[in-house]
Amino acid sequence: MTHRVFLVDDHAMVRAGVRAELGDAVDVVGEAADVPTAIEGIRATRPDVVLLDVHLPGGDGRAVLEALRGELPDVRWLALSVSDAAEDVIAVIRAGARGYVTKTISGPDLLDALRRVADGDVVFSPRLAGFVLDAFSAGPAAPAPAEEVTDPGLDLLSAREREVMQLLARGYTYREIGSRLFISVKTVESHASNVLRKLQLSNRNELTRWAATNRLL
Amino acid sequence: MTHRVFLVDDHAMVRAGVRAELGDAVDVVGEAADVPTAIEGIRATRPDVVLLDVHLPGGDGRAVLEALRGELPDVRWLALSVSDAAEDVIAVIRAGARGYVTKTISGPDLLDALRRVADGDVVFSPRLAGFVLDAFSAGPAAPAPAEEVTDPGLDLLSAREREVMQLLARGYTYREIGSRLFISVKTVESHASNVLRKLQLSNRNELTRWAATNRLL
DNA sequence: GAGACCATCAGGGAAACCCCCGAACCGACC
DNA sequence: GGTCGGTTCGGGGGTTTCCCTGATGGTCTC
Numbered sequence: 001m002t003h004r005v006f007l008v009d010d011h012a013m014v015r016a017g018v019r020a021e022l023g024d025a026v027d028v029v030g031e032a033a034d035v036p037t038a039i040e041g042i043r044a045t046r047p048d049v050v051l052l053d054v055h056l057p058g059g060d061g062r063a064v065l066e067a068l069r070g071e072l073p074d075v076r077w078l079a080l081s082v083s084d085a086a087e088d089v090i091a092v093i094r095a096g097a098r099g100y101v102t103k104t105i106s107g108p109d110l111l112d113a114l115r116r117v118a119d120g121d122v123v124f125s126p127r128l129a130g131f132v133l134d135a136f137s138a139g140p141a142a143p144a145p146a147e148e149v150t151d152p153g154l155d156l157l158s159a160r161e162r163e164v165m166q167l168l169a170r171g172y173t174y175r176e177i178g179s180r181l182f183i184s185v186k187t188v189e190s191h192a193s194n195v196l197r198k199l200q201l202s203n204r205n206e207l208t209r210w211a212a213t214n215r216l217l
Numbered sequence: 218m219t220h221r222v223f224l225v226d227d228h229a230m231v232r233a234g235v236r237a238e239l240g241d242a243v244d245v246v247g248e249a250a251d252v253p254t255a256i257e258g259i260r261a262t263r264p265d266v267v268l269l270d271v272h273l274p275g276g277d278g279r280a281v282l283e284a285l286r287g288e289l290p291d292v293r294w295l296a297l298s299v300s301d302a303a304e305d306v307i308a309v310i311r312a313g314a315r316g317y318v319t320k321t322i323s324g325p326d327l328l329d330a331l332r333r334v335a336d337g338d339v340v341f342s343p344r345l346a347g348f349v350l351d352a353f354s355a356g357p358a359a360p361a362p363a364e365e366v367t368d369p370g371l372d373l374l375s376a377r378e379r380e381v382m383q384l385l386a387r388g389y390t391y392r393e394i395g396s397r398l399f400i401s402v403k404t405v406e407s408h409a410s411n412v413l414r415k416l417q418l419s420n421r422n423e424l425t426r427w428a429a430t431n432r433l434l
Numbered sequence: 435g436a437g438a439c440c441a442t443c444a445g446g447g448a449a450a451c452c453c454c455c456g457a458a459c460c461g462a463c464c
Numbered sequence: 465g466g467t468c469g470g471t472t473c474g475g476g477g478g479t480t481t482c483c484c485t486g487a488t489g490g491t492c493t494c
Contacts, residue, residue, distance in 0.1 A: 120265050139476075160442065171422035173480065186443050193482065203450090205388035212429030373472060390450065402474050410452065411470095420480090421451075 003118040006045055009080065010037040018051065018080075021107030025183060038064045047075060048118045052083035054092055056061045057188060069096045078117045102144035102200065109200075156198045164191040168204050169211035172209045220335040223262055224248045225255040225278060226270035226297065235268065235297075238324030243331060247346035255281045265335045271298035271309055279312045286313045295334045301368060319417070340372045381408040385421050 006024045007015050010033045019028055021025070029045040030037035042050055051059045065077050077097040092100060098117045101110065157165060167177045174188045181188070192204070201207050222243045224232050227250045236245055246262040249255035259267055269278045284293055294314040307379045309317060311337050313336045318327065359364070374382060384394045397406070409421070 021246075069484085079453065087375050169426075169448085171420065171426060174482095184443055186445090187441070189482075190442080193484095196482080202482095204390065204422060208425040209388060209429055214425060360484080377471065378447085391452095400471085401473060404471070405477090406452070413452080419452095 002027045003048040004029045004045070005114060006038075006042050006047040006050045008033075008064060009044075010105060011057075012036065018110070022111055022114075024112050035061075035063050035067075039067050042068055042072070042075065046072065049076045049078055049114055050081050051114065052097065053080050054079055062092050064097045065092070065097060076117045078114060080113060123206075157195060161191050161198070163194050164188060165195045165199075165207065165211070168192055168195065169208045171208065219244045220331060221246045222331060223259050223264040223267045225250075225257075225267060227251065227272075229326060231343070233366075235327070239328055239331075243326050244375075246333065250260040252278075252280050256284050259285055259289070259292065263289065266293045266331055268297050268331065269309075269314065271296055279309050282312045282314060291335045293341075295331060321337055333352050374412060377423070378408050378412050378415070381405060382412045382416075382428070385409055385412065386425045388425065 003026050005022070005028050006016055007028060007030070009015050009018075009031075011201070015031050017155065022028065030041040032041045033041075038050075038052075038061075050064075052064060054061045060077065068075065069077075077140075079097045079100040081100065081102060099113055101113050132144075133212050163181065164177060172180070174185050174192065178185045178188045189192045196202065196204075196207065197205070199210065201210060219241070219248050220243050222239070224235055224245060225246070226235075226248075232248050232250075239245070246259040246264050250257045255267075255269075255278075267281075269281060271278045278296065285292065286294075294316075296309045296314045296317040298317065298319060316330060318330050354356070374418075380398065383396060384397065391402050391409065395402045395405045413419065413421070414422065416424070416427065417425050418427060
């Protein structure tokens with residue numbers, strides 16, 4: 001069964017990219033580039049999931065969500081954004097989105113996330129899960145508890161990968177990590193590559209920042 | 218005039234390295250590898266400055282300082298550590314040390330730091346100065362005000378260097394920083410190199426970590 | 435036993451990083 | 465007028481990062 005998806009993003013290229021990546025795996029029932037068009041289109045098509053860009057001209061994507069969540073309780077919302085700032089994530093989650101992924105996500109992963117959200121799961125990019133959970137445990141303002149939280153981030157990594165991740169975040173070079181763990185530089189490269197891919201990070205600086213903000217150092 | 222210095226560090230190699238680096242520029246009147254030996258030696262030799270490792274077996278280096286500061290008020294203390302954790306720094310400064318440098322410091326810089334401390338100045342590694350000042354401005358528990366604070370860290374950097382530093386810490390590549398600031402990649406390289414040297418960091422990962430722990434992002 | 439995952443390592447290559455040197459221009463300061 | 469520091473670049477070169485393909489062997493599960 002293909003889920004019915006509505007796209008909201010002000011960049012036509014992004015919408016085209018999402019369409020191309022998703023292919024026939026889902027049914028894209030409509031698109032919108034701004035808040036009014038999105039509200040109208042979603043109201044008309046009643047999709048299973050709305051893939052919602054957080055930053056839109058003429059109001060946040062959150063405005064769309066808040067305008068319709070009462071009216072269309074069966075619609076699930078997955079936030080899509082370039083931003084990984086905690087405030088953006090938490091704001092849209094509090095508004096009612098069932099997930100939040102960044103635009104660095106791969107096509108297959110996006111498809112998987114859409115399906116999970118449509119099925120009622122809660123989905124985050126691995127690197128975001130940490131402070132989303134922090135925010136929920138700290139501030140008791142969240143209404144709906146998550147049935148299932150996928151991608152707890154660290155749990156994606158094997159024990160060895162976690163080990164390498166820590167040393168990467170602490171600034172050690174591949175060579176230093178290798179001699180510290182008594183493995184070759186090439187093995188460290190493998191683990192590092194896996195870590196970055198699994199956490200959807202593109203280089204070790206993002207890893208360092210991620211680890212620092214999540215107090216994993 | 219050569220200052221009389223006492224070394225406290227549990228690693229013989231570190232003590233040997235300090236001796237070698239300092240050469241005849243100072244008079245090393247004694248060494249110790251643990252707390253009791255240090256207390257005894259310092260009491261016997263009454264040096265101008267004690268170069269004190271923060272982490273010692275059988276008690277912190279702070280124990281040495283607290284045991285002797287009342288008895289020997291003329292002795293100046295310079296903390297030497299591998300740690301740049303805020304709590305370590307602040308604890309030993311509050312205990313009465315007149316400075317704190319990490320073991321990444323160069324020989325000439327260490328000599329300079331020792332002389333400054335012996336002369337009554339307060340000396341920090343540039344990257345530590347930030348949160349030391351923060352701690353003092355936040356918690357008013359510090360007894361002795363510093364006559365002169367050298368190396369205020371961020372203040373070491375020019376305006377342009379601070380700008381580049383921020384973007385570096387945020388993970389932008391040299392190329393991206395260049396196009397964002399409308400300067401060439403080579404100029405970015407120059408600024409980056411200056412930033413790392415001035416903050417005594419060896420690569421941009423350490424910079425990212427430093428900026429993250431100091432909330433400069 | 436086949437498949438899936440993990441850990442280990444290799445070769446190769448593009449890009450980025452970091453440093454060395456030198457140079458030019460400019461403004462401030464003595 | 466000279467010196468100093470900041471900002472702007474260039475050449476050159478070694479190191480590091482990151483990805484690609486591919487290979488081996490171990491464990492675990494179905």
